[in-house]
Amino acid sequence: MREIYLDNNATTKVDERVFEEMRPYFCELYGNPSSMHFFGGQVQKKVDEARARVASLLGALPDEIVFTACGTESDNAAIRSALEVFPEKRHIITSRVEHPAVLTQCRNLSKRGYRITELNVDGNGQLDLNELERLVDEDTAIVSLMYANNETGVIFPIEEAAKIVKKKGALFHTDAVQAVGKIPLNMAESAIDMLSLSGHKLHAPKGVGVLYVRRGTPFRPMLVGGHQERGRRAGTENTASIIAMGKACQLAEQYMADEAGRVREMRDRLERELTALIPNTRINGGGTERLPNTLSIAMEFVEGEGILLLLSEKGICASSGSACTSGSLEPSHVLRAMGVPFTCAHGSIRFSLSRFTTDDDIDAVIEALPPIISRLRAMSPFGREFLNK
Amino acid sequence: MWDYTDKVKEHFLNPRNVGEITDADAVGEVGSLACGDALKLFIKLDENKERIVDAKFQTFGCGSAIASSSALTEMVKGKTLDEALEITNQQIADFLGGLPEEKMHCSVMGQEALEAAIAKYRGVEAPAHGHGHDHVETEGELVCKCFGLTDVFLKKVIASNKLTTAEQVTHFTKAGGACGGCIPKIKELIAEVLGEEKKVAAEKPTKLTNLRKMQLIQETLENEVRPQLWADGGDLELIDIDGSNVQVAFRKACAGCASSGYTAKFVEQKLREMVSPDITVQEVQG
Numbered sequence: 162m163r164e165i166y167l168d169n170n171a172t173t174k175v176d177e178r179v180f181e182e183m184r185p186y187f188c189e190l191y192g193n194p195s196s197m198h199f200f201g202g203q204v205q206k207k208v209d210e211a212r213a214r215v216a217s218l219l220g221a222l223p224d225e226i227v228f229t230a231c232g233t234e235s236d237n238a239a240i241r242s243a244l245e246v247f248p249e250k251r252h253i254i255t256s257r258v259e260h261p262a263v264l265t266q267c268r269n270l271s272k273r274g275y276r277i278t279e280l281n282v283d284g285n286g287q288l289d290l291n292e293l294e295r296l297v298d299e300d301t302a303i304v305s306l307m308y309a310n311n312e313t314g315v316i317f318p319i320e321e322a323a324k325i326v327k328k329k330g331a332l333f334h335t336d337a338v339q340a341v342g343k344i345p346l347n348m349a350e351s352a353i354d355m356l357s358l359s360g361h362k363l364h365a366p367k368g369v370g371v372l373y374v375r376r377g378t379p380f381r382p383m384l385v386g387g388h389q390e391r392g393r394r395a396g397t398e399n400t401a402s403i404i405a406m407g408k409a410c411q412l413a414e415q416y417m418a419d420e421a422g423r424v425r426e427m428r429d430r431l432e433r434e435l436t437a438l439i440p441n442t443r444i445n446g447g448g449t450e451r452l453p454n455t456l457s458i459a460m461e462f463v464e465g466e467g468i469l470l471l472l473s474e475k476g477i478c479a480s481s482g483s484a485c486t487s488g489s490l491e492p493s494h495v496l497r498a499m500g501v502p503f504t505c506a507h508g509s510i511r512f513s514l515s516r517f518t519t520d521d522d523i524d525a526v527i528e529a530l531p532p533i534i535s536r537l538r539a540m541s542p543f544g545r546e547f548l549n550k
Numbered sequence: 551m552w553d554y555t556d557k558v559k560e561h562f563l564n565p566r567n568v569g570e571i572t573d574a575d576a577v578g579e580v581g582s583l584a585c586g587d588a589l590k591l592f593i594k595l596d597e598n599k600e601r602i603v604d605a606k607f608q609t610f611g612c613g614s615a616i617a618s619s620s621a622l623t624e625m626v627k628g629k630t631l632d633e634a635l636e637i638t639n640q641q642i643a644d645f646l647g648g649l650p651e652e653k654m655h656c657s658v659m660g661q662e663a664l665e666a667a668i669a670k671y672r673g674v675e676a677p678a679h680g681h682g683h684d685h686v687e688t689e690g691e692l693v694c695k696c697f698g699l700t701d702v703f704l705k706k707v708i709a710s711n712k713l714t715t716a717e718q719v720t721h722f723t724k725a726g727g728a729c730g731g732c733i734p735k736i737k738e739l740i741a742e743v744l745g746e747e748k749k750v751a752a753e754k755p756t757k758l759t760n761l762r763k764m765q766l767i768q769e770t771l772e773n774e775v776r777p778q779l780w781a782d783g784g785d786l787e788l789i790d791i792d793g794s795n796v797q798v799a800f801r802k803a804c805a806g807c808a809s810s811g812y813t814a815k816f817v818e819q820k821l822r823e824m825v826s827p828d829i830t831v832q833e834v835q836g
Contacts, residue, residue, distance in 0.1 A: 466612035
């Protein structure tokens, strides 16, 4: 069965060109970049090139790029660093819809005496910057807000938020794992202090991430040991994956127009046709700015896991905000924070596209999903009075 | 991805008996949209109102909820109401070749709907599940406010499935799976149920047959004694039982431990308490 992969916010296919770029750095060019000999030195040059490529995508300087093992590490490192830089400050601000990489860490810190503020979002999943302005104070060490939400694709007004935070003297971090490569970012004209990204969300392999740290931003490393990454992240470089990350960022820059054009058009068509064919749906985050590749559609009176299993029978890979798919018993914390009505919180499905998505993929979903929903609704004890009208 | 058995997948993809029975004799409803799963069970009896001749269901829920509903309707057909009431949630899970533990609450929901339907038909108080605050009269004290579950219901599920941890109770009933505020109370309920079982065991010793006594000794060693020894890095092995004389050999940290005499006394006390007051424990090399 051919896979119709529409779960690119979960992970992406490694681009063949990325794989080719990294391939020699396992068995042939395996030198350690820190070595004094030519053999390590040539790898060092490739790592430097990768750093420059990542910097170029972000509008950053190469020495502002710190390679890590994943987005989660970058998030953890950013928050921990801020707390060490400001040992007297005991307040952290984040939002209710963050990725667990940020949220779990903050909740753990609250048990160690830190005051954590989780900003609310409205029905579209959007922030209230006035609330942020009111709550950030001299005790705030760091504010960490995601650039774009992984479940809904909703884009936060991060630049405005960063400016508000900087005025109060706190550090500003953003988890931009979902945003990088999908929308343009320019650190040269930004107030962001630190920014996380992850390789496997932009067609590089799993196991490599980046933390952008603005020049002049005080930083304390989480991993200590060798002098790698200018002392900001010890540990021998994951050279092949770093080189892959560089190539992936170079390609992402080239494909940015494709995301904004072709990918967005396919997403919009999927959204339009599904809402026309399936009654009683709503688009999560539909009333605000969203990533061009993400569609989170809520369908009333059905449960997400059943939908995913039936889609999977047709080769279609998507994900759900439903409780049952994750092993938790409540719908996703993002949908709950948005106040998605309980009639459809359990029936939310996320389709996330990429440069490899084709019109045929979209057609397959448009053909498969409506009968699946009818079938599950026919089985459901709810909604008859609405759906039979 | 869940590790569903082929039978679960098959019942999800081709569910039996979906729909409603317009002239049903009994209808049982549990769950709600807010809870994330719900089941409406319809039962039709034969002319003498003895045996179940047809059963249908409507389910809102995940793959295993639909498969459990399908399994349940197949299992009850041909049974009398009393026979149907004997069906446990474990039997529903077994029918499907097993369910992931996190999904056991789906089988519990099936068993509850069946109980609710039969109770309603017989005109008795609905059983005290609480699951599905919208439909069912509840008795007992509300424990899990998120999912509307009472102590009576939780204790029943704990006892019938021999649950020993709060996490298991969450998997089987959802209780404690949202805000988590009731987890301390769930732990109390588990302790209460285990305590009652101990009492039952302790009150029975006078009528013990030899076979039953040997079984009880083994169970007590497995469930009460060895876990405590493991905590200190020790262990024991049951070597033989001769009447009331229990022979054990100590292992790991307990073997050759200077205080193994005390440990033997502890084992003896436990067995006297749980099995019979005339038990003696003898340490042997084995």
